[in-house]
Amino acid sequence: MRRAAQALLLLVSTILCFLLLPRVDRRPAIRQGYALPLYTARSGRTCDNCHTNPTGWENPSLPWRKCTLSCQACHLNPSGGGLRTTPGRFYAQATLPMLFASHRGYKDWNRHLVGSMKNLELKRRNRLVDPAFWHPLGGPSKMAFLQSRYAGLNADPLLFFGVDSRLAWWYSGRNHAVFPMQFDLHAGLRMVRHLVVAATGGLIAQLKDADRSHWKRISAGLKDVYVMVDQLPMMTYIRAGRFLPPFGTNIDDHTSPIRRDFELDGSRLDSRVTGVEIGMAPNYPYVQFAVFRPNPGDLIPKSIQPPFLGVKGWGIAASAGWRDLAWQLGVSFMMKRRNIADGGDIEAYSVQWGFNPWYFSNKFPLTYMGEFAAERYRREGSVTSAWRFAVFNELDYLLFNGVNLSVKHDYSDADLKVADDHANRLTFGVDLHVLPSFTIKTQARLNFLPHVGVQPDFFMYLRGFW
Amino acid sequence: MGSQELTTVAPDTLPLTVTWSTHIQPLMQFYCTSCHFTNETKNRNGDCDDHDMNLNDYDTVVNCYPDLYESIAIKQDMPPGGARRMTARHKALLKAWLDGGFAK
Numbered sequence: 001m002r003r004a005a006q007a008l009l010l011l012v013s014t015i016l017c018f019l020l021l022p023r024v025d026r027r028p029a030i031r032q033g034y035a036l037p038l039y040t041a042r043s044g045r046t047c048d049n050c051h052t053n054p055t056g057w058e059n060p061s062l063p064w065r066k067c068t069l070s071c072q073a074c075h076l077n078p079s080g081g082g083l084r085t086t087p088g089r090f091y092a093q094a095t096l097p098m099l100f101a102s103h104r105g106y107k108d109w110n111r112h113l114v115g116s117m118k119n120l121e122l123k124r125r126n127r128l129v130d131p132a133f134w135h136p137l138g139g140p141s142k143m144a145f146l147q148s149r150y151a152g153l154n155a156d157p158l159l160f161f162g163v164d165s166r167l168a169w170w171y172s173g174r175n176h177a178v179f180p181m182q183f184d185l186h187a188g189l190r191m192v193r194h195l196v197v198a199a200t201g202g203l204i205a206q207l208k209d210a211d212r213s214h215w216k217r218i219s220a221g222l223k224d225v226y227v228m229v230d231q232l233p234m235m236t237y238i239r240a241g242r243f244l245p246p247f248g249t250n251i252d253d254h255t256s257p258i259r260r261d262f263e264l265d266g267s268r269l270d271s272r273v274t275g276v277e278i279g280m281a282p283n284y285p286y287v288q289f290a291v292f293r294p295n296p297g298d299l300i301p302k303s304i305q306p307p308f309l310g311v312k313g314w315g316i317a318a319s320a321g322w323r324d325l326a327w328q329l330g331v332s333f334m335m336k337r338r339n340i341a342d343g344g345d346i347e348a349y350s351v352q353w354g355f356n357p358w359y360f361s362n363k364f365p366l367t368y369m370g371e372f373a374a375e376r377y378r379r380e381g382s383v384t385s386a387w388r389f390a391v392f393n394e395l396d397y398l399l400f401n402g403v404n405l406s407v408k409h410d411y412s413d414a415d416l417k418v419a420d421d422h423a424n425r426l427t428f429g430v431d432l433h434v435l436p437s438f439t440i441k442t443q444a445r446l447n448f449l450p451h452v453g454v455q456p457d458f459f460m461y462l463r464g465f466w
Numbered sequence: 467m468g469s470q471e472l473t474t475v476a477p478d479t480l481p482l483t484v485t486w487s488t489h490i491q492p493l494m495q496f497y498c499t500s501c502h503f504t505n506e507t508k509n510r511n512g513d514c515d516d517h518d519m520n521l522n523d524y525d526t527v528v529n530c531y532p533d534l535y536e537s538i539a540i541k542q543d544m545p546p547g548g549a550r551r552m553t554a555r556h557k558a559l560l561k562a563w564l565d566g567g568f569a570k
Contacts, residue, residue, distance in 0.1 A: 379479065415554055419469050
């Protein structure tokens with residue numbers, strides 16, 4: 001009976017999600033995760049992670065090649081997350097799942113948990129309805145937009161959609177909670193080739209007392225919205241609108257201090273900025289630059305939604321580096337200038353790296369990635385400034401197709417002059433990509449606290465995406 | 467790193483009088499009440515170790531303040547897990563409210 005009530009609540013909350021989505025006048029606290037840069041780091045090992053084998057096809061000249069390992073290979077958003085491009089949808093259907101993949105990459109044919117699973121993948125076609133329709137104006141498709149490359153997916157859609165929903169369970173040994181972690185809807189409209197309008201709206205019901213399966217409240221908000229000219233030669237783009245600034249690695253965990261402490265918590269509207277961004281990502285360098293109006297710092301408790309167009313002030317963000325087939329190295333910089341009441345000035349710096357030994361040998365399906373970021377910021381409401389830093393390192397191992405093991409370490413110090421304000425967390429994870437568009441993610445986390453010792457907790461969520 | 471105490475790092479940012487309604491209750495709502503909240507006006511059995519205590523309520527917070535302050539500002543084991551931790555200024559506000567006699 002209790003389970004039935006929980007299921008009913010979940011159904012009702014899902015329906016409410018749709019009904020409340022247009023409302024943007026509440027202060028949302030929307031959790032958000034993204035597709036992992038891990039996938040990007042791994043995808044370079046074979047061509048058929050992003051499209052079917054190119055044997056006999058025209059090989060585009062460099063300006064028109066789209067084999068970048070930048071986020072925009074798989075996501076419309078050049079900084080990652082949200083609406084997927086056709087190669088992004090292909091990767092989700094072909095490379096990720098344990099069962100019923102639409103097209104298994106040739107290097108993974110013998111990486112099944114059970115050999116007979118291979119028989120489930122012989123049809124070489126997409127198993128789900130593709131949320132992409134029609135074609136834009138501008139003549140016939142060619143090269144990367146050719147219809148035959150994506151196992152039945154619409155290679156060049158006019159209108160396309162996406163969904164990302166997550167239901168989470170958290171347990172600390174003393175308390176536990178079940179809550180809808182994320183529900184995002186994405187939409188993109190490409191009336192003519194190279195010109196697209198995209199938007200992401202999301203909502204969450206914050207947990208109240210999960211022992212009684214009691215949602216506290218549901219909030220909704222429009223997170224990202226922009227118009228973009230994209231996929232120009234050298235994968236050049238320019239966009240205007242509201243988005244997360246291009247800084248650092250867009251990791252999946254919004255609680256990680258390397259993102260949250262730097263006003264880049266993807267779950268929050270006040271991490272967004274409003275401005276213009278330009279960038280390019282051919283094979284394999286990349287550069288991004290944005291100028292924007294910032295929002296208030298997200299460490300200041302507020303009772304209202306941040307202004308859609310930001311607050312008085314300005315900011316810039318830039319990222320550049322090289323994402324090669326087996327390794328990547330990048331740097332980022334971000335500056336915000338605003339009133340002390342809005343969080344004051346910040347200057348942030350970051351170095352990111354990644355290494356994928358899997359590219360060199362199929363016997364080592366390992367991927368390593370990390371980042372170090374430092375920031376000079378105004379202490380809240382103060383004229384004095386301080387330095388903080390954060391670092392993360394993550395190692396992933398693909399045990400079988402659809403089964404990923406990971407270990408991650410986060411460390412941060414919120415103020416270098418203050419004693420015992422550091423955060424230190426070790427996370428062990430198992431990701432089960434059971435079916436296309438369905439993932440079960442579990443994490444055991446050890447939080448090392450300065451005056452307590454180890455505080456463990458356990459986290460699991462079910463993720464459905466499309 | 468560093469040597470300064472959490473609660474003394476931002477003295478220039480503290481108001482002369484720290485009050486429940488202006489300073490502390492918003493902090494409780496921002497950091498705590500997403501979990502520690504009930505519709506009852508006080509915690510049900512007076513147990514400050516009770517998950518169901520209402521940290522949106524002045525009397526409950528004052529009654530449980532020694533435990534709360536220790537957990538948030540000394541041990542720092544709350545908020546737990548990946549939840550957002552209090553900033554140094556916010557912990558300084560908690561200390562100043564205690565020193566000021568829990569002004570409403």
